Amino acid sequence: MSIKRDDLVDFVYAEARMLDEGRYDEWLELWLPDGHYWMPLDWKQTDPLHVTSFLFEDMFMLKLRVERLNGARTFSQKPKSRCHHVIQRPFVDEMNDEAGRYVTNTNMHYVETRQDEQFLLALTATHELKLVDGRLRIANKRVDLLNCDAAFGNIQLLP
């Protein structure tokens, strides 16, 4: 199977929709087992390990995060939060058919709400995708917040 630009664009849109609709089991299936979801704390941060990040989660932590959302004693999700991504068309920054490796760069507005509170984050998501057994998967995802140096209240779902 050969990957076209639109396949990559559709993938990024579909992923955001899964998060908005809370289809987390499907969402976890998108990931390759050794992938990391990285949200840096510092502007243009290069090191995920030796300085603090907001998130640098492997599959175990991502699974824990989404399972917790439905826990019987998850009081910060009683009532639940909801979220909403508005996406600009992704840039395709790398198309390497030989290696089956693709990189997209997508600007988004992310809205999260719970009870009377709602907040907006502007962000750039970088998806590193790999073609494995004829299927696009997330090898790594990086989410840079435009206001990463601001103080935040709870961000409970996944931008």
Place this chain on the structure above:
Amino acid sequence: MGRYTDNREAVAALVRGREVHRDVYIDDEVFRLEMKHLFANTWVFVGHDSQTPNKGDYFTTQVGDQPVIMVRHTDNEIKVLYNRCPHKGTKIAIDRTGNTGKFFRCPYHAWSFKTDGCLLAIPLKKGYEGTGLDQSEGSRGMKAVGAVKNYRGFVFARLAEEGISFEEFFGNALSSLDNMVDRSPAGRLEVAGPPLRYMHRCNWKMLVENQTDTCHPMVAHESSAGTAVQIWNELGYTEDDPKPPAMEIIAPFMSPYEFFENMGIRTWPNGHGHTGVNHSIHSNYSAIPGYFEALCDAYGKQKAKAILDENRHNTVYFPNIMIKGPIQQLRVFIPLAADKTLVESYIYRLVDAPDELTARTAMYNRMINAPTSIVGHDDLEMYERAQEGLHADGLEWVNVQRLYEEDEDFDEERVENGTTERQMRNQFHAWVKFMTVSMNEKEAAE
């Protein structure tokens, strides 16, 4: 002026042995008095000197509600100045860090000041000839805080010109800071990256009390730590299997009451104290290759072992920081309003120790202290519910009596059962002391 201003009796009456009045958390006047008295009379954390390594480097923050600049002066000493131009009040620096060279220059009318605050120059100075400038407050330059102490890299300030000395205020409590710094073979820490900044809509004291609240983890964090343990078991692993670092960090939050009872709590005079006298949630982290050897080379085997045998959990330095010695973290609870607190969480690198230690510390910080942290979500939910719940009339007192004893003497160092709320009571004892020490006595209040 309200009920509490210059009314020592009314302020002291907010704290009883077993309970405290809700006004300490929700009353705006009490909050303003805390800023004026408590945060002026105590030694408050400002920053770490590695945040300003070179001459002219500065860092801006707050001591209580007072904007300050911490700066490295030309003599290499750390100065702490109010961040306010003596001319018309403009903040001198608003970026969080920077380098100002040999002097600060106000961006409004270009008055300039040496990095110890002294007035250096005023443009078109002849306009002040014969006006008595030398008698005005402004001519004395940027005002410095009352006193500054750099203790092994950690910079504290007392806003008040006079008051308790640094040594008397902290006393033996400094042993926790010592242990954290001694964990570097070079006896030196360096800040690693910017802090997490997490906004809490609750009173700052709720956060400080939570640091030694050992009866909440297995309840409030069941959703995060409990789920982690459950997933771990579903994967077919047991308690005794070697855990990945993330599990090493989160699983101990689910330890039973007994674990926390036995860990012990130590209290020191002036509101300081720590959990984890005998062991803590940090005790069973796996060893990092090469680290113990590096410590032995620096200190000898016996002292190296003694340093690592100390596994203090949270040390509260009254009024508003907590450190974790075993993993080199510091959290500062910056009061913004009675119902608003900014929590900044710093991590430090142990100079001359393996990088893996910094990696574990960074992992802990993002897993536990971030606005995106599931453990943080558990806690903040409770604080915010408490802040709202306290407005319910009918019940006006907050209970702090677990393992209370008659005639507790907070001026003596004590080690108690790890689930006691003695440290919370210790904090409130110190709270009354430093709130009222500088109050004028008002005749016949009300």
